[in-house]
Amino acid sequence: MSYYFAIIGTQDNPLFEYDFGTSKQGGDGIARFTEQARQLNQFIIHSSLDIVEEVQWTNGQMYLKLIDRFFTSYISCFLTASNIKFLLLHQPPSSSSSSGLPASSGASTLTSSSSTTLGQHPPTSTSTSSLSVIPSLSTLTGGGNSSTTTLVGGGTSRTSTSIAANPTSPQTEEAIRNFFTEVYENYVKAIMSPFYKTNMEIRSPVFRARVAAAGRKYL
Amino acid sequence: MSNHLPASGGNGSHGVRAGDSGLRYPSNGKTIYHRPLNRTKTAELSKAAFAYLFAEMVSYAQRRVTGIQELEKRLNLQGHPIGLKLLDLLLFREPPRTQLRPLNIIALLHFIKINIWTHLFGRQADRLEKSSNPDTPDEFMIIDNEPLVNAYISVPKEMSQLNCAAFAAGIIEGVCDGAGFPARVTAHTVGDTAGANNGSGGGGTGTGAAAADGEMWPGRTVFLVKFQPEVLEREALIGNKS
Numbered sequence: 001m002s003y004y005f006a007i008i009g010t011q012d013n014p015l016f017e018y019d020f021g022t023s024k025q026g027g028d029g030i031a032r033f034t035e036q037a038r039q040l041n042q043f044i045i046h047s048s049l050d051i052v053e054e055v056q057w058t059n060g061q062m063y064l065k066l067i068d069r070f071f072t073s074y075i076s077c078f079l080t081a082s083n084i085k086f087l088l089l090h091q092p093p094s095s096s097s098s099s100g101l102p103a104s105s106g107a108s109t110l111t112s113s114s115s116t117t118l119g120q121h122p123p124t125s126t127s128t129s130s131l132s133v134i135p136s137l138s139t140l141t142g143g144g145n146s147s148t149t150t151l152v153g154g155g156t157s158r159t160s161t162s163i164a165a166n167p168t169s170p171q172t173e174e175a176i177r178n179f180f181t182e183v184y185e186n187y188v189k190a191i192m193s194p195f196y197k198t199n200m201e202i203r204s205p206v207f208r209a210r211v212a213a214a215g216r217k218y219l
Numbered sequence: 220m221s222n223h224l225p226a227s228g229g230n231g232s233h234g235v236r237a238g239d240s241g242l243r244y245p246s247n248g249k250t251i252y253h254r255p256l257n258r259t260k261t262a263e264l265s266k267a268a269f270a271y272l273f274a275e276m277v278s279y280a281q282r283r284v285t286g287i288q289e290l291e292k293r294l295n296l297q298g299h300p301i302g303l304k305l306l307d308l309l310l311f312r313e314p315p316r317t318q319l320r321p322l323n324i325i326a327l328l329h330f331i332k333i334n335i336w337t338h339l340f341g342r343q344a345d346r347l348e349k350s351s352n353p354d355t356p357d358e359f360m361i362i363d364n365e366p367l368v369n370a371y372i373s374v375p376k377e378m379s380q381l382n383c384a385a386f387a388a389g390i391i392e393g394v395c396d397g398a399g400f401p402a403r404v405t406a407h408t409v410g411d412t413a414g415a416n417n418g419s420g421g422g423g424t425g426t427g428a429a430a431a432d433g434e435m436w437p438g439r440t441v442f443l444v445k446f447q448p449e450v451l452e453r454e455a456l457i458g459n460k461s
Binding site: 056057058060062079081082083084184187188189190197198206207 | 251311397399460
């Protein structure tokens with residue numbers, strides 16, 4: 001499971017971004033996005049801002065849950081009172097995600113859905129070691145032969161973590177809620193600085209460390 | 220768990236320095252992120268200190284201004300960022316059950332009347348009114364009988380138009396803007412022309428009483444909240460849906 005987290009200001013301007021991988025059940029906390037996917041993520045997040053605007057006036061909750069989906073990328077949203085959006089893109093590791101072409105991504109969606117049924121096996125002891133090797137392999141090969149990498153990645157990832165396995169489950173929802181709540185607390189602290197003005201980029205290394213810690217703790 | 224600073228700085232005796240940015244941390248290593256957001260019940264600011272600082276703010280704003288309007292605008296601008304930040308802070312302090320973003324004008328004004336006022340002045344605002352004049356459905360009034368900000372401000376006769384509660388109006392404006400309800404907020408002493416016009420516009424029971432109490436509360440201030448047209452448009456749309 002790879003995550004891309006962004007804070008978007010009121011003018012749809014990015015204030016903060018951070019990508020990380022899962023730390024649950026042997027994950028090493030490193031995002032498995034390919035170079036292309038990294039750039040694509042920003043577009044996906046940006047396009048889901050439209051959905052946020054649709055949802056935000058129908059629901060007074062801050063946590064808007066899963067709001068958008070782009071092939072195998074799922075976007076969860078948290079909206080603060082002053083209209084700052086926290087967007088978390090999460091991607092189960094089965095996806096090839098690199099090319100973003102409808103054909104290959106469609107295929108990867110298929111494999112992910114079919115492997116969900118296989119995914120009930122408990123993680124084996126060897127899975128941790130194989131985990132760290134194979135996904136990095138698939139990142140290396142990237143979009144070249146996406147069909148094979150999808151299969152390999154999907155096979156190992158199913159056993160990696162329950163949160164990663166199904167992005168729409170209540171457990172995932174709850175984990176993301178906890179993550180957002182902790183980031184929100186730190187965001188409020190950040191804006192309490194008298195020198196901070198709305199829509200300023202958040203550069204504080206302490207803030208970044210805190211977001212990273214929240215990611216390690218919950219996701 | 221997360222209470223660590225970046226590993227670049229080492230010596231704790233004087234300020235820790237982060238490698239490349241030249242950023243300095245306090246010598247005890249505690250940044251704004253290490254302090255709790257929930258204040259203790261008794262953590263109130265002394266009124267004298269506030270009065271002193273506010274008097275300084277007014278005289279600072281008064282420098283290099285040409286008229287009363289400009290002075291009020293400056294006071295308004297000083298309050299605006301406070302409102303933006305208070306909105307997030309006070310909603311954060313709400314218990315999770317009621318941690319809802321205000322979605323309509325009434326919810327927003329209630330939040331201002333109750334939460335913002337209690338936080339700033341230790342009590343709720345005295346009254347909330349909607350303009351009953353059909354020409355101005357976008358105007359709402361928050362009424363404070365005795366604004367704390369004006370307690371130690373004496374306005375000279377030749378500046379009788381001035382109401383230094385423009386600062387509090389700026390805070391309200393910041394809250395409204397932040398919540399996605401862009402508005403213009405102005406402070407009027409009741410009895411002066413603008414306040415009287417808006418107050419007597421409809422002649423509802425509330426406004427009639429407001430005029431009568433005018434003598435009892437000489438400092439009574441009306442915060443006139445005038446929302447932008449798009450806010451009312453959206454309000455109508457949301458109302459139709461639900």
